[in-house]
Amino acid sequence: MTTIKVKVNGVEHSADIEPRMLLVHFIRETLRLTGTHIGCDTSHCGACTVVMDGRALKSCTAFAVQADGRSITTVEGLEQDGKLHPLQDGFFQEHGLQCGYCTPGMLMTGLAFLSENNNPTDDEIRHAISGNLCRCTGYVNIVKAYQHAAQKMREGGA
Amino acid sequence: MIPRSFEYFSPQTLDEAVALLQKLGPDAKLLSGGQSLIPMMKLRLVSPEYIIDINRITGLDYVSESDGHLKIGALAREHQLESSESVKTKFPILADTAKVIADPLVRSQATVCGNLAHGDPANDHPATMLALGATVVATGPKGKREIAIADFFPGLFTTALEPEEILTEIRIPFPPPKSGGAYLKLERKVGDFATAGVAVQITLDDSGACKTAGVGLTNVGMTPIKATQTEAFLVGKKLDEATIQQAGETAASESQPMDDIRGSAEYKRDLVRVLTARALSRALARAKGGA
Numbered sequence: 001m002t003t004i005k006v007k008v009n010g011v012e013h014s015a016d017i018e019p020r021m022l023l024v025h026f027i028r029e030t031l032r033l034t035g036t037h038i039g040c041d042t043s044h045c046g047a048c049t050v051v052m053d054g055r056a057l058k059s060c061t062a063f064a065v066q067a068d069g070r071s072i073t074t075v076e077g078l079e080q081d082g083k084l085h086p087l088q089d090g091f092f093q094e095h096g097l098q099c100g101y102c103t104p105g106m107l108m109t110g111l112a113f114l115s116e117n118n119n120p121t122d123d124e125i126r127h128a129i130s131g132n133l134c135r136c137t138g139y140v141n142i143v144k145a146y147q148h149a150a151q152k153m154r155e156g157g158a
Numbered sequence: 159m160i161p162r163s164f165e166y167f168s169p170q171t172l173d174e175a176v177a178l179l180q181k182l183g184p185d186a187k188l189l190s191g192g193q194s195l196i197p198m199m200k201l202r203l204v205s206p207e208y209i210i211d212i213n214r215i216t217g218l219d220y221v222s223e224s225d226g227h228l229k230i231g232a233l234a235r236e237h238q239l240e241s242s243e244s245v246k247t248k249f250p251i252l253a254d255t256a257k258v259i260a261d262p263l264v265r266s267q268a269t270v271c272g273n274l275a276h277g278d279p280a281n282d283h284p285a286t287m288l289a290l291g292a293t294v295v296a297t298g299p300k301g302k303r304e305i306a307i308a309d310f311f312p313g314l315f316t317t318a319l320e321p322e323e324i325l326t327e328i329r330i331p332f333p334p335p336k337s338g339g340a341y342l343k344l345e346r347k348v349g350d351f352a353t354a355g356v357a358v359q360i361t362l363d364d365s366g367a368c369k370t371a372g373v374g375l376t377n378v379g380m381t382p383i384k385a386t387q388t389e390a391f392l393v394g395k396k397l398d399e400a401t402i403q404q405a406g407e408t409a410a411s412e413s414q415p416m417d418d419i420r421g422s423a424e425y426k427r428d429l430v431r432v433l434t435a436r437a438l439s440r441a442l443a444r445a446k447g448g449a
Contacts (some may be wrong), residue, residue, distance in 0.1 A: 002166060019166035019209065022200075041159055043197050044349055046263055050293025055266045061196045062267070065166055066189075066211060094298075109263065131349040 004068040008033065019065045026064035027074060035075040035104050035115030042054070048104035050074050056112035056129070064069045073111065075104035086152035087111060087145070096145030098136035105132050110146055118138030119151045120146070161199035168211045172297060172326065175212050180299055182208045188235060188324060189213070191268035193260065194276045212403045218326065221245065228252075229326040236265035236273070248332060250444055251339030251359055255286045258341070261349045274310065275325040277317040280351040284311060284382030285374030286341050289357035292330045298323035311381040336362040336369075338444030340437045343376065344429055346420065348404065352377045353420040356409065356433040358441045368392045373405075373434065378413035378426055385412045388434065397442050405434035 001016045008031060015030050027036050027050065039047030048059045052071040078085035087110045090096060097103045100158050106129060112128045113128040114120070120128070126139070134142060166183075169175040179186055187206035189195060190213065198204045212218070218233040219241050227405040228249060230239070237244050246253050259265055259273070259282050273283040274294060284307075287294075292307045296319055310318045319325060333339070339359035343352045355376030363369040371392035373385040388409040395401050415426035 018163065020161045020163055022160070025160075041200070043193065043260075043264060046261075049263060056263055057267050058263050059265075061193060063166075063189075063192075063196070063209075065168075066192075066213060068168075112266075113262075129260055131263035 002065050002068075005066055006064075006067045006069075007071040009073060017064050018139050019063060021064045022060055022063040023050070023064045023067055027059060027072070030064075033074050033076050037101060037104055037122070039101065039105075043104070043130055044133065046105040046129075047102055048111065049108040049132065051108050054112065054115070056109045064102035069102050073108070075107055078107060078111070085111075086149040087114070089152065090145035090148035091142075094144040094148050096138065096142045098134075098138050102132060102134045102136075106134070110149060114146065114153055118150050120150060122147070132154055159200040161196075161201060162256060163207040164206055164209050166209050166211065169322050170214055170216075170449060172215055172218075172324070175210055175215065175324060176297060176299055176322065178208075178210050179324070183195075184321050186210055188205070188275075190272045191235065193268040194272065194278065194281075212324070215327050223332075226307045226332050227332045228332065230270050232269065232271045232326045234270050236260075236268045236270060237262070239270055240265065249290075249330070249339070251286055251289065251341050251441075252330075254339075254341040255282050255357070258282060258343045258345065258355075264349070271325045271328060274307075274328065275317060275319065277311060277315045279311075279314065279379060279381050279383075280377040281382075282341070282343060282355055282376055284351065285355055285357040285376040286339075287328065287330070288350070288374030288382060288384045289339060289341075289359040289372035290330050290333075291359075291372055292328050294325055295327035295329065296320070296323040297326040302326070304329075308384055314380045317320060333359065335363050336442040336445050338446070339372075340439045340440035340444065342433045344433065351420075354378050354413070354415070354426050354429040354433060356430060356437045358434065358437040360397075360438070360441050360445055362442075365396075367394060367396050373409060375409065375413055378415040378430055380414070383414070385434075386410045387412055390402065392438075397438065402435050402438050402442075405438055406431040406433075409434040 037047040039045035043061045186208035189211040218231040220231040341357045343355035357374040359372040361370045371389045373388045375383040410431035413430040415423045
């Protein structure tokens with residue numbers, strides 16, 4: 001067992017874990033933050049995407065021990081003081097989800113992407129989400145939701 | 159899917175990492191980006207007893223220019239190549255390559271050096287590095303040594319690295335004026351390995367004929383393939399349409415694909431012919447100053 005200290009959504013956590021524990025299992029089962037989904041479990045679908053130290057990654061393809069000393073944001077960390085993040089608002093306004101399974105991953109990819117580029121073209125958005133699969137194939141509205149969020153972020157919404 | 163148990167080490171310096179490799183022997187595996195290793199561990203295709211995570215070593219995450227070379231450190235991520243201005247302007251072939259590796263989330267973690275050190279003929283950077291004539295730097299107990307990329311891939315999932323060595327840097331010489339390159343890959347979907355991929359890097363002489371040529375092939379053999387006959391064929395020739403087509407045919411004859419889920423050997427060989435001709439045309443346009 002190894003002891004790790006990780007800041008998740010601004011809260012410090014300390015836990016004893018096996019080195020082979022995947023980051024997604026640490027988030028879902030140790031911290032009970034089940035907003036982060038497991039989809040394919042093979043690095044393809046992106047449902048498990050979280051943001052670690054500013055970079056979006058697939059948490060099924062990292063060990064929890066690698067997060068020691070780092071800072072993670074999950075979908076639960078988007079809403080602040082009862083106010084939806086511009087991305088969440090975008091998905092709500094533009095109907096960016098159908099079944100919702102891919103949504104946490106789509107939101108977290110968006111968080112890292114829009115913080116680097118808050119004035120993207122539709123084409124850039126489509127490239128950015130190419131590692132996130134929506135099997136409802138609701139991509140058109142997801143792109144619109146990103147644009148909605150980007151505009152709000154440009155206007156200083158977050 | 160959960161990997162088998164392993165003991166985890168997180169060295170803070172390169173010396174420490176090399177010492178661990180020496181001490182733990184062949185049952186130890188280095189973890190950098192982990193985007194190939196972790197999926198293989200989850201599928202239990204590999205089950206290393208010891209994992210040496212090099213991500214905490216500082217000063218290895220550079221993409222920089224010095225001594226006439228582009229230098230890529232062991233922990234530089236694919237995302238860094240993709241967004242590097244010097245890559246975009248001086249090495250369009252590298253930007254081509256980085257963009258088609260896996261997907262953006264994988265590229266935020268995956269390292270360029272790891273893409274070579276994994277020794278997988280389906281990976282994309284080996285062909286590009288073969289075309290560019292790169293050198294890799296291996297760091298081991300006796301210090302650093304340089305290995306020409308053409309000598310780096312002796313067999314399937316095998317590299318010229320000794321068990322106690324770490325691939326710490328890739329060095330790519332700056333192309334002379336009138337150079338251009340391109341990487342083309344056909345994939346069934348984003349994130350898939352190449353059905354086939356072709357990297358071409360050329361330099362023209364004052365008369366506009368091909369002075370030097372590098373051609374690398376992805377996923378059409380047991381190792382990444384340096385298409386030496388195609389390279390020799392191109393040197394000294396004006397790159398007109400007939401020559402470009404013939405180069406494609408030569409490259410196809412140098413490929414050694416196998417039938418698999420991505421297509422028949424015959425189909426892949428023909429793909430090499432077509433992709434080589436297209437990559438050559440794009441490289442030529444870039445050598446003449448186009449995009």
